[in-house]
Amino acid sequence: MLGLLDSHYNYVAVMLLLGIGLYMLVESRNLVKKVIGMNVFQTGIFLFFITLAFRAGGNPPIIEDGGGPYVSPLPHVLILTAIVVGVSLTAVALALLIRIYTEYGTLDEDKLKQLYYD
Amino acid sequence: MIDHLPVLLVVLPILGGAVPLVVSLLHERAGWAVATLTVAGQVALAGLLAWTVETSGTVSYEVGGFAAPYGIELVVDGLSAAVALLVAVVALGVLAYARHAGPRSNSFYSLYLLLVAGLTGMSVTGDVFNLYVFLEITGLAAYGLVASGDEAKSAVAALKYLIIGTVGASLYLLGVGYLLAATGTLNMADLAGKLGSMAAYDSTLVLTAFGLMVGGLTVKVALFPLHTWQPDAYANAPDTVSAFISALVSTVSAYALARLLFSVFTVEFLSAVPIARWALLGLACVSVVTGSALAVSQSSVQRMLAYSSVSQFGLVVAGFTVGTPMAVVGASVHLLGHAVMKGGLFAATGVIERKTGATTLNGYAGMGSRVPVTAGAFSVLALAMVGVPPAIGFVGKWFIVFGAVKAEIWPVVVVLLASTLLTLAYFARLVERLYFAEATIHADEQADATADVPADATVADGSGRAVSTGMVAVVVAAAVLAVALTAAVPAFEQVLNETLPQLLTQ
Amino acid sequence: MTDITSLRPLFAILVSALAIPVILSLERRPNVREGVTIAVALAKFAIVASMVPGVLSGTRYVFSLGKFGPGIELTFRVDPLGLLFGLLASLLWIVTSFYSIGYMRGLDEHAQTRYFASFAASLASAVGVAFASNLLTLFVCYELLTVSTYPLVTHDETDEARAAGRKYLAYTFGGGVAVLGGTVLVFVLTGTTAFTPGGIEALATADPTLxxxxxxxxxxxxxxxxxxxxxxxxxxxxxxxxTPVSGLLHAVAVVKSGVFGIARVVLDVYGTGTMEQLGVGLPLAAVAAFTLLTASVIALRQDNLKRRLAYSTISQLSYIVLGLALLKGDALIGGLLHIPAHAFMKLTLFFCAGAIHVETHTDDISDMAGIGKRMPLTMAAFGVAAAGMAGIPLVAGFVSKWYLVIGALDGGGLVFAAALLVSGVLNIAYFWPIVYQAYFESPEGHDEKPLLEGPLGGRDVVRTDGGDADDDTAESSPVESSEDIPEPQHVDHLGKHHEDDEHHGGPPAGGWTKSGWRGGESTWFMLGPILTAATLSLLLGTVPNSVVFLRIVTTIVGNLPGVTL
Incomplete structure (x- = not known):
């Protein structure tokens, strides 16, 4: 168990982030916190990709410097895209939250449910 | 020009989508015209592409000139060409509907075109990460469109859709990560070759990747029990949007799922790992049954139609998972046919609501005489969905059942056959009320009735309650297509057989 | 046998399908609308009849709409068996169209346009069923028939009609699903669903369980x-x-499409040889024999005339199925001949019931004492057809039952022959009281008929036939004068009330008025069809060899390999 922590601590961190994010997403009654949870969840995935690329003793993948071994550049590129997607999602979510708040005057999920089904 | 067709198909709507925003500076209502021009171009391009695929086989394109396994590849075979064409045609049809039904703001049409771009991208891409990006573009545009309704509810529905949809897409992304770890590539064709040789099919890594990716996509397809976003989103969006996203968003996601099954994991994976196949089949069958059961228990017509989608996509996914060539053709036919039928049904609910104020099952009573043409088209579409021959709904089912019998998966055969009756259960009630019941809403008290019934669909931009010929024409066209498409099935089957040999030759 | 590609099968189907939009567009001009219906009915019959000589001399007319995928091949082919059903349906449509006009106008029914349009659609699908050349085409038309008859069943738009419509859809679509399953299985087993006289060969060697x-x-x-x-x-x-719907569709087109489907399966999909080899004929025969006896017994208990006729239909249909399931030459002839024979007789009976309903608003047999005075011609036709149902010579039913009993004895099925004869007696038992009481009794003093009455337990307000006791009390109170006959919309054809204070049938206070034998009792729009149908059943009974149906039937059976006459 401790060995796992030592050698694969990055995956442990990923799992923690995913778990925390999902928990907030499901359990939090406040919609803003839900959106934050969503962000944490996504960050866990980003971290997973980034650490995939890691290679002990690897150089940055710029060919002129010294030479291999390099860390994989691909996940970095992917995550750059994914972060952009994540930011846009957050922006849309926040815009929706503002609209919900102006319409209903609350961001509490339970109260909203009552208003919603009336 | 011809060589660049696949990428043009994605670029055109994105560029077109930017135009209405710019034009806003000069004119407030130019969005519709711009969107119509763009989508008309899109239909032409998609038609050309489909024709190219039909005559000269699969088209592939390397974006930016980067060679295939490293750069992004777009691959268009018979199935993807058909889906891309469907997206373009439905988009054009819905625009005819939107002309009068609204919303009319320029930003709405920007989002609309963005959604077209996302859907087209999903259907032509040959790269699993690129698929994720288009999945999210589709999602973002769809969330925005759902929220474009005037009512407060639409924002809540959109947020629900956003959160659940994002979790689904994120799970898919995580799965992509696992695949990348297992094989080091993201290109679909490359993955298909490396899975099984570089990483065993039944290794934990591959299995987890399969679970995450398929699980993520089933959220977008809205299979039970991951469907909860769908009824709210469909019922609270403006009519135009309901018709559009109900016809396309889940459809293209289901297409992506099929692409994943056949072009990434391949049929060998399914036969090597029976548990994966059975799990997906089980999910699909449960979806068929519970989706119908939920549909029967609805009183709002639009929510009923939304649950009906849950059930029908169960059918599609079951067809894909059975995996025999016939079943795959059947699932593809049903996928496209369902898009036409469901889009038409939602468009019809919009027309009926505007004309009579009816939104619930009881409100529909006796409306057959008030809106004869729309009600007639609605009934034809409903019967087509039930699978009354010779409509398209029957042909798809026939192929799927035939494939399942060939594969001797008897429980699935039973569910598939029963699905006819389950679908009948909720549509028969509606058609019966439409024609054979005393009207509960009368023309003179319509204003009150509209106020009494909690409106499920809103009219955005306050664009009046009148109905244009264009709107009715779209509904009728959908009904005609639902029957006429049957005649196109032989050609479609041939194209599929020619362009998807790797998945149809087992 | 030679196959000729011809447009005639297609036209025979399309002519009434194309009439639907025309009928719908003529909503405001009912006379033209009905004119169209009659013209189309005549045209349809002419097209079908024009194929009779060719088919009898061994030609088959084929028309294919093309192939839409593996097993989905829409092809129509007129062979003797299909012609039998197609000719019957299109001939009787003419008769029924005239009758419909009299009936619908007599009752001033609502939604007549929808009614006539649906009728045309039903006939198009029924002829499609007849001419289908493979199981899939048959299935397609079979489902369309369900859809197009649904508006007719629900025509009344009452709760009861809607419930009946729902039940109808649920049952028939359920059946459709089973047919679809069976079709797929046959296709997977043999690679074809085309009808082949004598059966699809590959089925004989296929996995017997499947x-x-x-x-x-x-x-x-x-x-x-x-x-x-x-x-x-x-x-x-x-x-x-x-009633015209009950007459044409629920005694001829719809129920016979089911029987016809079974005939196709027995004769042209499996073939008598394979049937025997698989041993599936006997269970089918047993079900049919059970049905024909039980339905006859239940018919005894029905006081509503149309319900009694319905149970009689159930029973008579099983004669046909039994004949088919016995797999012997004579039984096959009897069974197939019973298709037209039963159609003529039952149509007469239903038309009579409808005429009584229109003229006197009487639906229950117990109210019909002495009605022969009021409607002499109608009741005479009723008597003839009822005699035929029981198998009394000189009427159509005798000929077909004769063949059936011979066939049953021939095949050693003594039990089945006995069942047929017992059912014949039961037929007399439930038809004779109606005729007897119509002519020889008066409303004031008539005996209790052998209707099973008296509660066997439970609440005493419930009658043995499941109806409400309220029916009785309302029925027995006579009305003041014939002007009090309620508006038709308050009464449906099963005689149930929608408004309690209305009276709905039975003789007027002064007894039945006397009508002459020259048609004063009703309009000729209704009497004409009644007498035509009755005459047809007499013709088939007295000179069966010169009526084309027996020749068609013998051709069908003669063409079957391995069946000796």
């Missing part, structure tokens, strides 16, 4: 529309439809 399963599915699926027990209960409920 072949039996496919037969069970097909027989069960078609059995629903053929009202085989226990899937029969939609039929009595569907009697809530207007």
């Amino acid at each position: 072949a039996r399963a496919a037969f069970a599915l097909l027989a069960a699926g078609f059995g629903v529309k053929a009202a085989l027990m226990p899937a029969h209960s939609w039929l009595p409920d569907a009697m809530v439809a207007p």
